[in-house]
Amino acid sequence: MKINKKQIVYSLAIFAGCIFQSAALLADGWRIDPSSSIVFRASSRFGEVRGSFFRWEFAGQIQEDLRPTGEFRIVTGSLTTGNNMRDNHLKSPDFLDVQNFNFAVFHIDRAEITGASAVIHGEITIRGIKKPLVFTLVKSEKDGRLRLAGEFKINRRDFHIDYDSAMNPIEDEVAVELDLLLMR
Numbered sequence: 001m002k003i004n005k006k007q008i009v010y011s012l013a014i015f016a017g018c019i020f021q022s023a024a025l026l027a028d029g030w031r032i033d034p035s036s037s038i039v040f041r042a043s044s045r046f047g048e049v050r051g052s053f054f055r056w057e058f059a060g061q062i063q064e065d066l067r068p069t070g071e072f073r074i075v076t077g078s079l080t081t082g083n084n085m086r087d088n089h090l091k092s093p094d095f096l097d098v099q100n101f102n103f104a105v106f107h108i109d110r111a112e113i114t115g116a117s118a119v120i121h122g123e124i125t126i127r128g129i130k131k132p133l134v135f136t137l138v139k140s141e142k143d144g145r146l147r148l149a150g151e152f153k154i155n156r157r158d159f160h161i162d163y164d165s166a167m168n169p170i171e172d173e174v175a176v177e178l179d180l181l182l183m184r
Contacts, residue, residue, distance in 0.1 A: 030062040033145065033181035038074060042156075043171040051081035051090070060108065062182065066118055066139070066148075071107040094163035095156075101127045116140070118148065126159040137178065146182040151175055 039052045055078035060070010077098040081087055091098040105125045112119040116139045124133045135152035155172050156162075164170060 029064055030066070030146070030182040030184060032058050032062075033183050036180045037177075038072075039177040039179070041175040041177070042173075044165075044168045046168050049081055049086070051079055051087075054078045054080060066113055066146075066182075067111050068108050068118075068120070071105055071122075074104045074106075076101060076104055095161050097127055106133065124154065126154075127161065129159045131158055137180070142181060148180045148182065149178065151177045 037052055038056055039050060042049050053074045053076070055075035057073050058070060059073065060068060062068045076096045077091060079087060079090055079096065079098075081090070090096060093099070096104075103125075106122055107125075108120060108122045110121045112121075118137045118139065119134065120137060121134050122132075123130050125131075131154070133152060133154070135150055137148040137150040140147045140149070153173050153175050156170075156174050157172050
C-alpha cells in the first residue's frame with residue numbers, strides 16, 4: 001500500500017487544529033473563525049459579572065445550508081473575568097470544578113434552519129450533568145463573513161453549582177452569549 005504524504009500532512013493538520021483549538025476545519029462547508037466568542041453573564045448583589053472562555057473547539061461540520069452536526073467543547077479552565085481571585089474561585093469546586101471537569105460540552109442533536117435564524121437542539125453537559133438545551137442563532141453578515149449570534153440561559157443549580165455568599169448572593173440564572181463568525 002502506497003502512503004500518500006499529502007493525505008498524512010492534511011490529516012495531521014486537521015488533528016492539530018482541533019487539539020490546539022484554533023478553529024474547526026470543515027470539509028466542503030464552513031469553518032468557525034477563532035475570533036468567535038463565548039461569553040457569560042451572571043448577576044449578584046454587587047452587579048453583573050461578564051467573562052469569557054478563550055479556549056474551545058468545535059468537532060463537527062457545518063454544511064453549506066448552515067446545518068451543523070457535532071459538538072462544542074469548552075475548556076472550563078480557560079475562563080476569565082479579568083479578576084484573578086474571582087477567576088480562581090469560579091474554577092474551584094464551588095463552581096466549575098475544573099480539576100475534575102475539564103470541559104463543558106454542547107452536543108448538537110439537530111438544527112432547524114429558517115430564513116435568518118437557526119434553532120439549535122442539543123444537550124449541554126456541565127460538571128458531568130447533562131440537560132437538554134434549545135436556542136436560536138440569528139444570521140447576519142459581518143466584514144464579508146457570515147455571523148451567527150444568540151444567547152441562552154441556564155440555571156446554575158441544575159448543574160449542582162450551589163455556592164452562595166451571604167454578603168454577595170448570586171443569581172441562579174447565567175446567560176451565555178455566542179458570537180460565531182463563519183468562513184469558507
